[in-house]
Amino acid sequence: MNAWPLWEVFVRSRRGLSHVHVGSLHAPDAELALRNARDVYTRRQEGVSLWVVPSSSIVASDPGERDAFFDPAEDKVYRHPTFYDVPEGVEHL
Amino acid sequence: MTTSCDYVLALADDALVSAQRMSWWISRAPELEEDVALANIGLDQLGQARALLTYAGALEGAGRTEDDLAYLRDDREFRNVWLVERPQPDFGVTIARLLMLATWQSELYAALVSSSDATLAGIAGKAVKEVAYHVDHARLWTLRLGDGTEVSHARMQAALESEWPHLEELFAPVDGAVVDPRSLRDRVMGRIEEVVVEATLSVPQVAPAIGGGRRGLHTEHLGHLLAEMQHLHRSHPGATW
Numbered sequence: 001m002n003a004w005p006l007w008e009v010f011v012r013s014r015r016g017l018s019h020v021h022v023g024s025l026h027a028p029d030a031e032l033a034l035r036n037a038r039d040v041y042t043r044r045q046e047g048v049s050l051w052v053v054p055s056s057s058i059v060a061s062d063p064g065e066r067d068a069f070f071d072p073a074e075d076k077v078y079r080h081p082t083f084y085d086v087p088e089g090v091e092h093l
Numbered sequence: 094m095t096t097s098c099d100y101v102l103a104l105a106d107d108a109l110v111s112a113q114r115m116s117w118w119i120s121r122a123p124e125l126e127e128d129v130a131l132a133n134i135g136l137d138q139l140g141q142a143r144a145l146l147t148y149a150g151a152l153e154g155a156g157r158t159e160d161d162l163a164y165l166r167d168d169r170e171f172r173n174v175w176l177v178e179r180p181q182p183d184f185g186v187t188i189a190r191l192l193m194l195a196t197w198q199s200e201l202y203a204a205l206v207s208s209s210d211a212t213l214a215g216i217a218g219k220a221v222k223e224v225a226y227h228v229d230h231a232r233l234w235t236l237r238l239g240d241g242t243e244v245s246h247a248r249m250q251a252a253l254e255s256e257w258p259h260l261e262e263l264f265a266p267v268d269g270a271v272v273d274p275r276s277l278r279d280r281v282m283g284r285i286e287e288v289v290v291e292a293t294l295s296v297p298q299v300a301p302a303i304g305g306g307r308r309g310l311h312t313e314h315l316g317h318l319l320a321e322m323q324h325l326h327r328s329h330p331g332a333t334w
Binding site: 039 | 124125126127129130133229230233237
């Protein structure tokens with residue numbers, strides 16, 4: 001009975017906020033995945049909107065390539081707004 | 094006409110006994126997700142039963158609470174239909190029965206919302222949204238099982254055949270009814286048959302079962318269900334969580 005595919009569930013908790021990944025579940029198809037997500041993840045009024053996505057559709061970065069992916073950003077401090085001094089007297093910044 | 098205690102008990106007991114049967118599935122459903130879904134549905138029904146039992150107790154005027162009515166009545170005092178009281182260890186039967194009960198409740202509660210009984214209208218206003226989801230759940234499964242494999246189709250058809258004879262009891266007249274059960278028949282049957290046909294199943298041609306739940310006449314199964322449901326409360330009177 002473990003033939004049901006896996007789905008990732010995203011819940012928007014309030015209007016104006018983004019959908020946030022909350023977990024995964026099994027369901028035979030998209031329609032039932034949405035129903036299951038409602039039952040498993042929004043029983044306590046956690047959300048106003050739900051997305052379900054087949055887990056197989058998610059392309060993830062490889063943990064083994066983490067250094068190549070993320071480390072080069074480490075020494076580029078000028079990408080952070082705090083790198084820049086704001087001159088005295090500049091308005092609307 | 095004033096609302097009768099028996100009428101409210103009938104609606105309450107349908108919900109209560111169905112909730113108890115639904116709870117059997119907890120830890121037994123084919124997948125964890127379905128386990129949670131059926132438990133949610135059972136809890137919705139239990140919530141409806143509690144509100145209705147409290148109101149029935151008030152109408153009776155003998156000071157009985159929801160717990161008194163749920164835990165201290167014997168089977169002959171229960172007013173639920175036979176549809177909900179028989180065991181449902183088959184998933185197809187569970188879905189067929191839910192489709193029938195929830196569709197009936199959906200029409201019933203919708204009619205009660207605009208009825209002259211303000212208490213029932215209030216209870217129905219909340220319940221009507223809950224049972225809309227129950228109908229949806231039962232419908233989606235009926236479609237998938239009916240239009241699924243040869244085996245699922247055959248089992249879903251068999252489930253419909255076994256439950257169909259018990260549909261008629263839902264429409265039997267009850268004294269002091271706020272919404273005449275007979276007035277719901279066409280719409281309820283129309284909606285159920287629509288789902289059956291959409292699921293590539295056929296509408297069973299079977300004679301109605303005898304029934305008698307509204308008069309306190311039950312199958313042997315209700316006694317066993319009540320024994321389990323009432324055991325704790327009767328062994329430890331006044332026990333609370």
